[in-house]
Amino acid sequence: MAFDFDSVFKTALQAGAAAAHAGGKAAEDWIRETAQANRDALKAIADGVLKGKISQETAEILLNERRKVLDGEAAALDAIVTAAAQAAVNAFLGSLFSAFKSALKLAL
């Protein structure tokens, strides 16, 4: 039985693309959620200052905190993207590996 490398490669590519697609969706969802959360937080600070519920100094402290929150959210996005890339590469390699293993069993 001939080893159909093209078919094996295509299957492996599909496995990698499926994993990358799932990670890409998670990253997109995270960007949307954090954008909305940041919008709400900045609006709350601005409203607080306008209504005299918080002083200018308190607002500055809260804005500085928000900068750190944004940094943390960017780090989470980095983790999502890195994990997705790793899952995609390993799904691709894993699919190739199992195809070669099956071919090896047949060859022996």
Add this chain to the structure above:
Amino acid sequence: MLDQAGTSFHPAATSHDRWRSQRCLRALTLLLLCWSLAACAVSWISPYSKESADRIGELSKSVLGMYQDAFLLDEDKRAEAFKGPYKVRQAEIETRIRLHLLQEEARPNNKSSVRIAGDMLDVWQSQRDALQRADPTARSDVALGIHRRNMNDLLRAALVAEEAKKSAGLSN
């Protein structure tokens, strides 16, 4: 008996023998490919850790619980509370965040979670100092609400980063 190239030559070799040696060669090639592919799995990010996720969950309970209790106090009584019992709670939580940061730093390929834990410590220390200030608006409902939201968003980022490792199929 040797052939022209100097290699051994068996006049009795049949086409079946040649077929078998070709098959062995092909199997060996596949074996080498399998071996090299098995060694090629990449590891760019630390595996999912349930302990880390549980630690973030416990931290969330303490942080959000402290703010929830502070909301129940009248605004004019908060200054006193943050100089007394709440100061102790803040210190306890800070110790737990520091411990979380240390444990994240001990994991290999974990720069994202370390960065989030570092940001969490910075924000918590900023809040600790902000809530001690003489400015009465520092402990208003609006200020407390935004402080709580900031910590909540960072804790969530920490959990999302950890869960991403799980959904990518990397776990201990």
